[in-house]
Structures are given as structure tokens and as C-alpha cells.
Amino acid sequence: MRFLPLFPELVRQLFREPATNRFPAKYLPPTVTGFLHDVAAGRARLTPPVPTPPEFRGKIAYARDSCIGCGLCTKICPSHAIELLPTKKIRIWIDQCIFCSQCTSICPKSSLTMSPEFLLADEDRYSEDLIVE
């Protein structure tokens, strides 16, 4: 039994790189939206997020043209995030989607795919970014 077996490990940690990725910036900006405007204007630099692994399940992508409106995806979606429109096309409410990728596996026409996009935070759940159709 020893006192503080942790101590040497802690000293070692002092000289290591931090394990976390400093996203979106090294220090938290006063306002994130303001910071993003600065990034868009080229005044600040965004620390890139950790890359997503292959076959990551992100925001859904919908190939409208190939969809035949069979409605299978609406039947299988666990969170009822897909709506079958009278035009025989679908609308996906991303704010409700749980990214299970079940609709992409059932679609007979492969019209649905999962994109690697994951930065989906929004102030409005009905914003354009969160509705795919």
C-alpha cells in the first residue's frame, strides 16, 4: 500500500497534449454565433472537429427523384420523423430523427442515405436545416 500512487502519473500528464479536441476554438468565445460570423468573415479560425468514422450516421440525405413514395420508411421509423406527403414524396423532420438508419436500410430504391454531417444544433426546430424534403 502506498500513499499517492497517482502522483507520478499526474506529473507525467503535465507534459502531455490534452486529450480533448478544442472545438470550436482554443478558448470558449464570448458568443459562439458571433465567433461563427467571425469565422465566416475570415477573422477567426475554427478548430476542426474530430473526423467522423466511416459509416457514421449523421443527418439524412434524401434523393427525391428516385423515391417512389412506397411509404415503407414511414412505417419503420421509430420516432415517426418521416411524413408521407400527398405528392408521393416524403418529408423528414430531422429534429425528431434519432439517427438509427433504419429507413435507409428498408428503402427499396436507396433514396435515403446517412451523411456524415452532425453539427445540427439550431435555435428553431422547424428551421430549413432541419427539414429534408
Added chain:
Amino acid sequence: MSDESKKAPYIVPIGPNHPALKEPVMFTFEMEGEVVREVDFAPGQAHRGIEWMGMRRNPVQIVHLTDRICGICGVSHTLAFARAVEQVAGIEVPERADYIRTIIAEFERIQSHLLWAGVAAHELGFDSLLHLTWKVREQSMDVIENLTGNRVNYGIVQVGGVRRDIVLEQHPIIDDCLGTYEGLLGKLLSLFLDDKTITMRCRDCGVLSKKEALELCTVGPTARASGVNVDLRQDYPYAAYGDLDVRAILPEQHMGETHGDVYDRIVVRLLEVGQSCQIIRQCLSEMPAGPVTAEEKLAKLLAICKKAQGEAIGRVEAPRGECFHYVRMDGKDAPHTWKVKASSYSNLMSWIPMLRGEQIADIPIIIASIDPCLSCTDRIAVISHGHRSVLAKEDLHRLSVEKTRRLQR
């Protein structure tokens, strides 16, 4: 003794929401000075209505709901549910799928136990150890993300098998991760078990005797730390565990004796991390080739599930103990009944003998030592009764009056 009034018992309520509690539960401690004389608790403070939602969905959808019963042991719940439905519908799971299920379940155990070790360190006041364990835990999360597509809520198990295969290119990533943990285990064991302060805080603290553990039907690491030789993977093998060599980890194997205290619970959980690494290695080397699902076409799978009639239970050894799903299907899209008993439900009662006679400062670590997961345990009570499925208080009262009338006749 000299002044009785100073020792008069007083009540300390903690909860239902309290900064020291990670999840809602209501404790009432009857204290005598610094010592807990009696304790009572009221779980059921988090209502989620998951079973209610499930009984309005088909099995393929429910699988993703079960993933969300618990953020940590998602695969255990999906696996238990899928196994119950497979038994009802008579679906034979391909062997390779069983092995993949086992691998993911063991990775889940690794990350869950490391998460718990961090929480335990935090409760003891070792926040640097918390950050160290959680830092090494990240690697298992990364592997899980690589294998399943997500860090939590994996969505990998589906009725009939798994949704993704483990390909040869992924083996090095898994190997690398296992190597890291096997190398780290000795260090973790020494950081936790050789530390004088941790030993003083945890040895003979929150003791649960073997007899009490058996009487209260505790499960999982909590029971094993008290010397009860239970492990579903050894007693009722499911998935690929029948082919593997899994023996319950008991503290006496490592320490030579069993105290049934918080320290032993740390021992069991840390050793299980090593055991999980071995199981995954064995799975990887023995994994047979073949399909990973019994029915690839989801529409067909739905049709099979719709035809199914009968009832079954699915049991899985989750990181916290036995996880139990009961499913009854009667030829409709949605199951007639679905009942979940999470492992913490069986373990909560062991708090009472553990906490009795302990000091107030030991309460957090003792509460954390069974690795409680209250969100899994608490769900809305649903009674399926003809067309009405949720009974309000008035309805219950009416039923009760009716029953009295019936008996009076």
C-alpha cells in the same frame, strides 16, 4: 451517553433531486450523530413512458427504443429484447451475429466499468483519477463508434441478428484497443487498490454480506463482490457465451478473501475489464464466417414478427447485472405487453443493509458502489386493459370498488 439529547435521531432527506445525486431518487436517512441508523428510499421519480411508447410500435422500431432505456448499457437492453422477440417468432440467429453481439456487449462492459470507476473516484474526491479513467475510456468509445456508427445508442442489434458486420480491416483497431487496456489494467488496479486513502475509505465500508446479497436477490458485480457466484454468461449462456470460457469474477480470486464492501466492488469491476478483453480476443479468433442476420429484408422481418404469437423472456448480463425483458405478442404489429426489468431494480434494495451504520460522508460512495442506473429502473406503470391502456387514479378506484362488490356477492 452522558447527554441523550445530543444523540437524538434526526432525519436527513436527500432528493428527489439533489446536486449530489446523478439521477432522481428520494432518500430519507435517520441519523444519530454522524451515523446512519435507518434508511429508506423511494425510487420511481423519473417517469419516461418507454413501455407505453413501445406497445404502440413494431419490434423493429422498439429495438431502437430499448437502446435508449439506458445510455450506458444500450446493447444489453436491445439484446434482451431482441432475444425475447426471436424466441416468440422462432427466428434462428446466425452464429456470426451471436459473436458480433458478444463483442459489442463486452466493449460496452469495458466502457461502463471504466465510467463507473471514474464516478467512484470522483465520489471519493479523486477528480484527477476520474479524468484519467475517463480519458482511457475514450478509446473503447471510439472502437464502438467505429464498429456500430455511434458512440452511444449504437443501433447495432436488430431482431434476427446484427445490422453491421465486423470486417477484417476493423480487427487491428480492436486489437489495438484491447492491447491498451490489457497494458493499463495493472496500472489501474494499482492506482485504485494500492492507494492508501482509497483503501481506508472503501475497505469494510458499505458491507453487504453474502447472505443479504442472496436474500435481496442482488445481481451482477454487486452480488459477485459479496461472494455470490452468479453471472448469466456462465449460468444461462446466451449469444456466443456458450462457446466461450466465462467464469464469474469473485473478489477472493484476486484478494484471497471476500469482504463484500465497496473495495471488493472496485476489484470485481476492474477485473471484469480484463475478462472482457479476453472474451473479445477469443470471439475474434473463433468467429465463424456467414451471414449476420437471419432476415435481411426488413419488410419480411416485420411480417414474421407480425405473425408471431406467444410470450418469452430475454435475459442478458448487463454491466450492472441481469437485464430482463418480457414480451408477449398476439399477432399484431405491436407487442401486447412489454415489460423491462433493469439490473439496478434488483440491486437498489441492497442499499439499505449497506448504508445502515455507516457515516454520512460515506453515503455518496456507497450509493455509487452498486452503479445504480435509475433512469433504466423507473418507467411508467402501464396496465393493458381492453382498449384503455393507462389507468388513472379514478379508474383504479373504480376497479377496486368493483372488486369489493364482486367479493361481497
